[in-house]
Amino acid sequence: MKKTIDLLDITKKHKLYTSTSQKVKDIFLRKSFGEDFYALRGVNFEAYNGEVVGLVGVNGAGKSTLSNIIAGILPETSGTVNVKGDVALIAIASGLKGNLTGRENIELKCLMLGFTKEEIKALEPQIIEFAELGKFIDQPIKSYSTGMRSRLGFAISVSIDPDIIIIDEALAVGDKAFNEKAFNKVMEFKKRGKTILFVSHSIKLMERFADKILWLEYGQVKDYGLREDILPKYEAFIKKYKKMSKAEKESYKEKSLRQQYGTDMFAETSK
Numbered sequence: 001m002k003k004t005i006d007l008l009d010i011t012k013k014h015k016l017y018t019s020t021s022q023k024v025k026d027i028f029l030r031k032s033f034g035e036d037f038y039a040l041r042g043v044n045f046e047a048y049n050g051e052v053v054g055l056v057g058v059n060g061a062g063k064s065t066l067s068n069i070i071a072g073i074l075p076e077t078s079g080t081v082n083v084k085g086d087v088a089l090i091a092i093a094s095g096l097k098g099n100l101t102g103r104e105n106i107e108l109k110c111l112m113l114g115f116t117k118e119e120i121k122a123l124e125p126q127i128i129e130f131a132e133l134g135k136f137i138d139q140p141i142k143s144y145s146t147g148m149r150s151r152l153g154f155a156i157s158v159s160i161d162p163d164i165i166i167i168d169e170a171l172a173v174g175d176k177a178f179n180e181k182a183f184n185k186v187m188e189f190k191k192r193g194k195t196i197l198f199v200s201h202s203i204k205l206m207e208r209f210a211d212k213i214l215w216l217e218y219g220q221v222k223d224y225g226l227r228e229d230i231l232p233k234y235e236a237f238i239k240k241y242k243k244m245s246k247a248e249k250e251s252y253k254e255k256s257l258r259q260q261y262g263t264d265m266f267a268e269t270s271k
């Protein structure tokens with residue numbers, strides 16, 4: 001098996017400001033007035049060709065941040081990203097332009113990916129057919145439903161035949177028939193040795209799709225391994241988590257972050 005994704009000690013840091021003046025001071029005085037927040041901290045992860053890896057974790061765990069870093073859309077703050085091949089990210093808001101028609105969006109996305117006009121013309125019919133948009137293909141996509149946009153984003157991404165494909169919740173909005181077609185396409189990609197990263201809150205989809213599970217918790221890897229080893233543990237956790245009150249969830253988050261940052265960090269920030 002060939003390693004296609006290799007992430008070493010990835011950190012993504014954001015600055016959190018409590019006021020605009022803090023941000024302005026930060027930019028002009030080149031000193032740090034904002035508070036550091038780690039969307040990812042020390043993440044190590046590797047994936048191989050022919051694998052479907054499910055990315056799970058509660059809201060804010062860092063799933064989209066990690067997906068965007070692998071796709072090259074977001075720069076990491078530190079660490080090493082090694083990705084072999086072209087990556088396509090399919091997300092519900094996957095960079096489609098609302099004022100352009102479906103057809104224009106296909107052309108724009110393919111041009112940005114380096115396809116020639118002739119190659120795009122050859123690809124276009126199969127994208128339109130896969131997306132099942134019919135005459136709507138010449139309408140501005142701001143008139144599309146979320147499901148229609150998701151179908152178009154999915155169709156474009158699979159037609160460009162990437163080596164690594166990341167699906168971020170995009171299958172949660174389509175209709176049943178389309179999701180089945182999308183599932184078959186993902187399985188065909190897997191057979192052809194591509195790596196698929198699949199982000200979802202659905203345990204059912206994870207059971208169906210994933211070979212491995214990467215469980216993130218507030219920016220860190222909680223667990224990574226074979227689906228049959230990790231998913232039951234995650235499912236048991238999520239059942240308990242869903243029953244927690246808002247205050248209990250907050251206190252769970254604080255406890256988890258305290259373990260990561262150490263108690264000193266919290267003493268500093270609460271001053």
Ligand SMILES: Nc1ncnc2c1ncn2[C@@H]1O[C@H](COP(=O)(O)OP(=O)(O)OP(=O)(O)O)[C@@H](O)[C@H]1O
Nearest residue numbers: 014015037039057058059060061062063064065066
């Ligand atoms: N630009 C930003 N500035 C500050 N914080 C950010 C920024 N982008 C993301 N975050 C924070 O980073 C953390 C991880 O966010 P991310 O969207 O990656 O989580 P997620 O697991 O995909 O969540 P969800 O399941 O809700 O989509 C969150 O606490 C989020 O608020």
